[in-house]
Amino acid sequence: MKLTVDGTSYEADVPADMPLLWVLRDELGITGPKYGCGIAQCGACTVHVNGLAVRSCQLPVGSLNGDVTTIQGLGSPEAMHAVQEAWVEHQVAQCGYCQSGQIMQAASLLTLNSDPDDEQINTVMSGNLCRCGTYPRIRAAVKTAALKLNRA
Amino acid sequence: MGVLKTAGTITRRTFLIGSAAIAGGVAFGTYLAKKPIDNPLLDDLEEGEAGITPFVKIGPNGITLITPRADKGQGAYSMQANLIAEELDIDPATATITPGMPGPAYYNGAVMSEGVPFPAYDESKLAETARNFMAVPAKLLQIQMTGGSSTVPDLFDRLRSAGAVARETLKEAAARQYGIPRAELRTEDGQVILPDGTTINYTALAAAAAAIEPVTDVTLRDPSAWTRLGKRDLPRTDMVAKCTGTEVYGIDVQIDDMVYASVCANPGIGGDVLGYDEAAALSMRGVQQVVPVKHGVGVIASNTWYAFEAIKALNCQWGPGPYPKNSAAIWEALDAAVDNEDHYDHRQRNEGDIEGALADAQTEGGVLEASYRVPYLAHAPMEPMNAIVRINDDSVEIWTGTQIPLFVRDKAAQISGVDRSRVLVYAQPMGGSFGHKLEMTHVEQAVELALAVKGTPVKMTWSREEDMTHDYPRPAGVARARGTVDNGQVTGFDLSVGQSAMAPSWFGRLTGMTVPGPDATITTGSWDQPFAIPHYRVTGYRAPDMVPVSSWRSVGASGNGFFHDTWLDELIHAAGADPLEERIRLCSHDTSRKVLEAVGALADWSGPSVGDGRGRGVAFCLSFGVPTAQIIDVTHTGDGIRVDKAFIVADVGTVLDPTNIEAQLFGGLIYGLSHAINSELTYENYAPQQTNYHAYEGLRLYQTPDVTVKVLENGHRIRGIGEPGLPPAAPALGNAIFAATGQRIREMPFYKHIDFI
Numbered sequence: 044m045k046l047t048v049d050g051t052s053y054e055a056d057v058p059a060d061m062p063l064l065w066v067l068r069d070e071l072g073i074t075g076p077k078y079g080c081g082i083a084q085c086g087a088c089t090v091h092v093n094g095l096a097v098r099s100c101q102l103p104v105g106s107l108n109g110d111v112t113t114i115q116g117l118g119s120p121e122a123m124h125a126v127q128e129a130w131v132e133h134q135v136a137q138c139g140y141c142q143s144g145q146i147m148q149a150a151s152l153l154t155l156n157s158d159p160d161d162e163q164i165n166t167v168m169s170g171n172l173c174r175c176g177t178y179p180r181i182r183a184a185v186k187t188a189a190l191k192l193n194r195a
Numbered sequence: 196m197g198v199l200k201t202a203g204t205i206t207r208r209t210f211l212i213g214s215a216a217i218a219g220g221v222a223f224g225t226y227l228a229k230k231p232i233d234n235p236l237l238d239d240l241e242e243g244e245a246g247i248t249p250f251v252k253i254g255p256n257g258i259t260l261i262t263p264r265a266d267k268g269q270g271a272y273s274m275q276a277n278l279i280a281e282e283l284d285i286d287p288a289t290a291t292i293t294p295g296m297p298g299p300a301y302y303n304g305a306v307m308s309e310g311v312p313f314p315a316y317d318e319s320k321l322a323e324t325a326r327n328f329m330a331v332p333a334k335l336l337q338i339q340m341t342g343g344s345s346t347v348p349d350l351f352d353r354l355r356s357a358g359a360v361a362r363e364t365l366k367e368a369a370a371r372q373y374g375i376p377r378a379e380l381r382t383e384d385g386q387v388i389l390p391d392g393t394t395i396n397y398t399a400l401a402a403a404a405a406a407i408e409p410v411t412d413v414t415l416r417d418p419s420a421w422t423r424l425g426k427r428d429l430p431r432t433d434m435v436a437k438c439t440g441t442e443v444y445g446i447d448v449q450i451d452d453m454v455y456a457s458v459c460a461n462p463g464i465g466g467d468v469l470g471y472d473e474a475a476a477l478s479m480r481g482v483q484q485v486v487p488v489k490h491g492v493g494v495i496a497s498n499t500w501y502a503f504e505a506i507k508a509l510n511c512q513w514g515p516g517p518y519p520k521n522s523a524a525i526w527e528a529l530d531a532a533v534d535n536e537d538h539y540d541h542r543q544r545n546e547g548d549i550e551g552a553l554a555d556a557q558t559e560g561g562v563l564e565a566s567y568r569v570p571y572l573a574h575a576p577m578e579p580m581n582a583i584v585r586i587n588d589d590s591v592e593i594w595t596g597t598q599i600p601l602f603v604r605d606k607a608a609q610i611s612g613v614d615r616s617r618v619l620v621y622a623q624p625m626g627g628s629f630g631h632k633l634e635m636t637h638v639e640q641a642v643e644l645a646l647a648v649k650g651t652p653v654k655m656t657w658s659r660e661e662d663m664t665h666d667y668p669r670p671a672g673v674a675r676a677r678g679t680v681d682n683g684q685v686t687g688f689d690l691s692v693g694q695s696a697m698a699p700s701w702f703g704r705l706t707g708m709t710v711p712g713p714d715a716t717i718t719t720g721s722w723d724q725p726f727a728i729p730h731y732r733v734t735g736y737r738a739p740d741m742v743p744v745s746s747w748r749s750v751g752a753s754g755n756g757f758f759h760d761t762w763l764d765e766l767i768h769a770a771g772a773d774p775l776e777e778r779i780r781l782c783s784h785d786t787s788r789k790v791l792e793a794v795g796a797l798a799d800w801s802g803p804s805v806g807d808g809r810g811r812g813v814a815f816c817l818s819f820g821v822p823t824a825q826i827i828d829v830t831h832t833g834d835g836i837r838v839d840k841a842f843i844v845a846d847v848g849t850v851l852d853p854t855n856i857e858a859q860l861f862g863g864l865i866y867g868l869s870h871a872i873n874s875e876l877t878y879e880n881y882a883p884q885q886t887n888y889h890a891y892e893g894l895r896l897y898q899t900p901d902v903t904v905k906v907l908e909n910g911h912r913i914r915g916i917g918e919p920g921l922p923p924a925a926p927a928l929g930n931a932i933f934a935a936t937g938q939r940i941r942e943m944p945f946y947k948h949i950d951f952i
Binding site for chain 1: 267268269270430431433434435436437438439440441442443444446447449455480497498499500503575576577578579625626627628629656658659854855858859861862863864865866869887888889893894895896897899901902
């Protein structure tokens with residue numbers, strides 16, 4: 044099975060019903076997307092397909108219909124995406140395990156809505172669970188990221 | 196400031212920093228050579244055992260900072276690195292930061308210091324001596340453990356000393372090389388600077404520094420001279436990695452030729468395996484082997500998902516667990532223990548004459564009574580339990596996130612038969628813990644699997660369902676309270692708490708040893724509160740061992756903080772007093788009183804009733820030596836309770852990383868609110884009924900209040916902050932709901948009694 048992840052083409056010998064998450068993590072060694080619940084309740088596995096957020100633990104790789112971007116393709120430590128920059132500015136992460144998914148969800152939100160209000164941020168980001176309770180800073184960082192993107 | 200003078204004394208008494216040559220460079224750390232002097236603190240070393248366990252290594256190619264205390268997300272690696280860097284004069288971002296290999300010299304001297312029979316607000320010489328002395332058994336027991344908000348109190352002096360000794364020794368090496376007195380040299384950004392401005396990199400001095408006696412007569416810098424510690428813009432060293440998906444947690448580690456695995460064990464923990472369909476699992480794609488493990492069975496496969504799917508196909512049949520079958524039976528046992536002299540465990544608070552006060556009130560018809568419940572709670576960190584183990588004929592290697600690396604080492608040695616000196620534990624950063632990774636059943640299982648495929652590394656990952664149902668939860672507890680009020684004041688407070696003992700359950704599991712004596716965790720957070728109530732008694736009753744239990748963020752204070760403060764709030768309301776004013780009036784500890792006063796000022800407190808269905812609750816708990824007060828505002832809307840705002844004030848003695856302290860405090864509050872509102876483990880047929888996050892909801896963004904945090908520095912000792920933010924959250928919320936609605940909730944989770952938005 045062929046797939047494109049973070050701009051690189053891969054060939055994976057896996058059944059069509061294997062969730063994308065496990066293709067990424069255990070077949071391709073791309074570990075930025077995390078396993079948290081396996082039932083789309085936590086959002087730690089969130090990646091982009093064609094630029095929009097999906098829960099990779101629920102997407103059978105055989106149903107994939109576009110290019111995949113993971114947290115590692117969104118930006119890099121040397122060249123961060125605006126959302127990642129905002130996350131660092133606000134020192135959002137504690138354990139950080141959910142933040143790959145939080146950042147991918149926020150980037151997707153800002154692609155669809157460049158200036159979300161509190162209600163829209165609440166609605167879109169509440170599918171991503173953070174057990175450390177970083178939510179106050181996530182809220183602030185989404186707003187900072189929106190400003191950055193709108194200035195760009 | 197006083198804290199540093201005391202610290203200097205402790206420094207000299209309890210550890211020495213030395214140096215040693217390493218390949219091409221020098222290491223600085225805790226000096227292990229047994230000295231021919233009368234120092235009982237070095238008695239645990241074998242004759243001839245020498246060398247150092249390093250905190251700083253400087254080689255020709257760079258600087259490594261060793262941060263032995265585990266990072267579960269609380270920022271411990273970053274804090275430890277900055278403690279060294281403050282004295283060493285380097286930017287930690289330019290260094291490699293690693294927990295290194297576990298070792299006895301990394302013992303935690305502070306984690307046991309609050310285990311003394313003195314409340315934290317007792318600053319008497321006797322209490323302080325007892326606390327300082329607890330470093331001795333911690334050292335002798337080689338307790339390299341992360342927990343109890345102890346990392347900063349324990350390492351504040353040790354790591355700065357290591358940095359200072361390293362700096363002065365590097366300067367001495369430069370002084371000798373250039374013939375300039377050391378006093379005329381200074382340091383900055385990893386360089387020694389000569390009077391003429393010439394700079395020499397530490398890395399270029401490392402070999403020379405290894406050849407000279409280390410300079411150990413160092414004075415730690417006064418906080419006024421700090422350039423990193425205490426600063427608002429001190430970034431966490433792991434932040435960029437965590438925001439770019441490049442942080443490597445235990446679950447992300449990849450070893451060549453690794454296979455993947457998962458296990459399922461009896462969710463009636465300790466129960467037998469009756470049977471499973473091995474053939475069904477073996478017939479599935481990617482499955483390599485089915486391996487029995489203690490109380491369960493594992494599957495080795497070529498992908499974690501194959502292993503998860505095969506586990507489901509095993510269709511395991513379980514025997515009964517060794518404890519009551521369901522929640523109803525468990526509550527019955529807990530209810531039967533409270534106020535039952537056969538279950539008496541300890542009474543560390545008994546002031547005035549509570550029996551007399553209650554009897555007097557009885558005749559006047561004025562005894563106030565209530566009872567409370569808190570459920571079993573899973574830790575449920577985002578990263579499920581996992582470990583990679585590779586076993587060769589004479590070695591065991593383990594990659595895992597753990598708070599207890601030496602217990603892991605010893606247990607792996609025991610299971611594998613390999614000598615513990617050849618069991619290597621590579622500690623990894625953790626995607627949360629909250630106490631979960633004080634357990635190691637998952638590592639034991641991974642060792643069993645690895646023994647079946649010797650030479651091949653096995654990455655074993657628990658499914659979320661396995662993790663939720665094998666969590667070793669926070670103990671469920673019940674409390675009965677009685678009290679008296681008179682003339683607008685709280686006059687009598689009697690609290691009886693019943694739960695299973697946590698410490699023996701946990702320590703017994705780790706070591707096979709029994710823990711004699713009472714279990715202080717039954718009343719931690721209620722017996723030790725700084726209030727001067729005329730008739731004041733707190734008693735712990737020990738229920739039978741039931742579900743095996745463990746430490747959960749803030750440990751005893753997680754339930755006791757709720758019992759104690761809610762009951763205090765009820766009495767204050769019965770007295771007709773203001774909730775904040777009466778707490779301040781009763782408070783007997785200056786540092787705590789200032790915290791209460793500060794939270795009132797921060798929230799602009801003018802009483803609990805705000806009108807229009809709104810209410811405010813204040814709560815207080817002194818835990819891990821940190822007095823913490825919170826005020827929560829709620830609104831009773833048509834769709835349920837909405838948590839609007841939260842205000843937090845805590846006193847940590849000395850603030851090292853204000854941005855992270857704030858995060859830990861509101862994180863503790865949110866974790867506390869999550870469980871107060873939503874979460875419990877209930878049992879049926881010996882197993883928890885909540886198997887994943889859908890049935891064990893944490894707070895979500897839309898439910899999160901605006902939070903304002905203020906941190907004070909009046910306390911006489913430096914304190915850790917991972918846990919103290921949690922205990923006041925549930926009572927502050929419950930007290931606010933009472934103020935808004937008149938409904939008093941005495942059982943967690945609150946959603947069973949009132950709707951939330």
